[in-house]
Amino acid sequence: MKQTGILELAVLGLLKERSMHGYELRKQLSAKLGPLWHVSWGSLYPALRRLARQGAVDKVAENGPSRGPGRNKTVYRITAVGEELFDGLLREPGAVPDPELFALKVAFFRYLQPEMRVAMLERRRIYLQDKLAQFKSNLRDYRERIDSYALTLQDHGMAVVEDDIEWIDELISREKSLGAAAVADKSSSTSPTKL
Amino acid sequence: MKQTGILELAVLGLLKERSMHGYELRKQLSAKLGPLWHVSWGSLYPALRRLARQGAVDKVAENGPSRGPGRNKTVYRITAVGEELFDGLLREPGAVPDPELFALKVAFFRYLQPEMRVAMLERRRIYLQDKLAQFKSNLRDYRERIDSYALTLQDHGMAVVEDDIEWIDELISREKSLGAAAVADKSSSTSPTKL
DNA sequence: TTCGTCATGTAATGGGTTACATGATTAC
DNA sequence: GTAATCATGTAACCCATTACATGACGAA
Numbered sequence: 001m002k003q004t005g006i007l008e009l010a011v012l013g014l015l016k017e018r019s020m021h022g023y024e025l026r027k028q029l030s031a032k033l034g035p036l037w038h039v040s041w042g043s044l045y046p047a048l049r050r051l052a053r054q055g056a057v058d059k060v061a062e063n064g065p066s067r068g069p070g071r072n073k074t075v076y077r078i079t080a081v082g083e084e085l086f087d088g089l090l091r092e093p094g095a096v097p098d099p100e101l102f103a104l105k106v107a108f109f110r111y112l113q114p115e116m117r118v119a120m121l122e123r124r125r126i127y128l129q130d131k132l133a134q135f136k137s138n139l140r141d142y143r144e145r146i147d148s149y150a151l152t153l154q155d156h157g158m159a160v161v162e163d164d165i166e167w168i169d170e171l172i173s174r175e176k177s178l179g180a181a182a183v184a185d186k187s188s189s190t191s192p193t194k195l
Numbered sequence: 196m197k198q199t200g201i202l203e204l205a206v207l208g209l210l211k212e213r214s215m216h217g218y219e220l221r222k223q224l225s226a227k228l229g230p231l232w233h234v235s236w237g238s239l240y241p242a243l244r245r246l247a248r249q250g251a252v253d254k255v256a257e258n259g260p261s262r263g264p265g266r267n268k269t270v271y272r273i274t275a276v277g278e279e280l281f282d283g284l285l286r287e288p289g290a291v292p293d294p295e296l297f298a299l300k301v302a303f304f305r306y307l308q309p310e311m312r313v314a315m316l317e318r319r320r321i322y323l324q325d326k327l328a329q330f331k332s333n334l335r336d337y338r339e340r341i342d343s344y345a346l347t348l349q350d351h352g353m354a355v356v357e358d359d360i361e362w363i364d365e366l367i368s369r370e371k372s373l374g375a376a377a378v379a380d381k382s383s384s385t386s387p388t389k390l
Numbered sequence: 391t392t393c394g395t396c397a398t399g400t401a402a403t404g405g406g407t408t409a410c411a412t413g414a415t416t417a418c
Numbered sequence: 419g420t421a422a423t424c425a426t427g428t429a430a431c432c433c434a435t436t437a438c439a440t441g442a443c444g445a446a
Contacts, residue, residue, distance in 0.1 A: 007405095023425050031337045034349045035329035043406050045427055073414095073425065103352075109344040134230035142226045149304040154229045156362050157298075160355065167351050202433095218397050238434050240399055268397065 005089050006101050007039065007047045008056075012086040013108045015057060015078040022048055022076065032107050036100075048076060056082030087111075095120065096127045106171075114182075118175050125168045132161050200284050201296050202234065202242045203251075207281040208303045210252060210273040217243055217271065227302050231295075243271060251277035282306075290315065291322045301366075309377075313370050320363045327356050 029037045051057045062073040224232045257268040
């Protein structure tokens with residue numbers, strides 16, 4: 001049972017935009033997701049190999065000018081299989097608890113229909129609210145038995161979760177107002193959003 | 196080369212307060228650190244076994260009333276070796292980048308001298324500020340090439356880091372005012388804080 | 391009596407980190 | 419010419435997750 005496939009999703013998402021070397025892939029990960037993402041070679045290349053084995057990416061040898069023997073550059077290109085795998089990973093609803101995975105999916109939101117976006121955001125919201133409740137009940141039960149350092153830790157943890165919820169709410173309302181605008185715009189002949 | 200030893204640190208820190216079963220240990224982890232910590236049995240018991248092998252904890256069979264054959268409860272108790280290991284792990288300065296490890300160390304701040312606390316906080320502060328700078332330079336370079344979802348992701352990421360810095364600043368100034376109060380209080384004969 | 395929770399572990403599997411190893415190209 | 423960065427991988431080690439397996443105890 002494979003877990004998240006988080007690196008796979010990230011790689012496929014980037015390769016959807018354009019084919020790249022492994023090396024560039026790593027830089028782009030930071031560019032899209034911020035400096036949070038430090039993918040090591042020891043995890044990136046094996047991941048690419050796994051994807052190639054599944055037929056989700058092609059390895060294309062890059063024949064530069066005088067590139068005879070020695071190290072070849074390899075460009076990775078997503079295949080039809082890979083596109084489907086990406087879609088499956090992106091839609092798969094298990095994202096909620098893992099913040100990295102959730103962030104990654106948000107980064108690729110444009111590949112989801114608006115309703116799916118809202119659904120995902122609302123699932124995440126519920127999860128966070130539940131976590132908040134756990135914090136509160138936890139504090140109810142243990143406040144007297146923990147020292148001020150553990151307490152400030154939990155307070156700060158709660159504040160972070162609250163901020164996260166606010167952010168989610170913003171994203172939800174932005175989606176809804178976009179949706180409303182699209183509905184109001186009846187002049188367009190085809191559906192307002194592409195797959 | 197063992198990495199962080201984060202679970203070890205957590206376990207030893209809790210066992211410093213009192214001896215416990217593995218089962219209770221897991222609950223206490225959530226109590227101290229908030230619902231962030233989900234330690235699975237498959238990681239907790241092996242960690243305890245590792246600690247026992249090193250001589251850092253003793254396994255004490257609990258002889259309850261009618262507890263003859265069948266499953267025995269085992270109480271884990273920290274040893275002198277364990278106390279030293281804890282101290283080493285807590286003081287070891289490599290904590291900075293890993294948020295979980297840093298949070299854990301804050302939870303055990305009372306076991307550090309105030310100067311050490313401030314030093315750790317300041318190191319963390321520098322790290323976070325650097326991360327913030329990375330976010331900014333990242334956005335300078337890529338803002339035009341990423342879509343609004345990736346952008347809001349990064350903005351939110353930055354806001355979280357900024358909040359973290361504010362929190363660290365609060366902790367630092369609290370430490371400093373405590374230190375000043377201790378210095379002003381010259382009536383006590385021995386040193387104001389214990390090891 | 392049966393359900394929930396207390397309680398302790400093992401086994402398989404997967405995959406991430408670190409360090410190692412190599413070599414080309416570009417800028418100074 | 420030499421340092422930095424581009425570029426691609428492998429190997430060993432560690433350990434976390436998941437699922438499995440077992441059983442006692444208290445309450446309903």
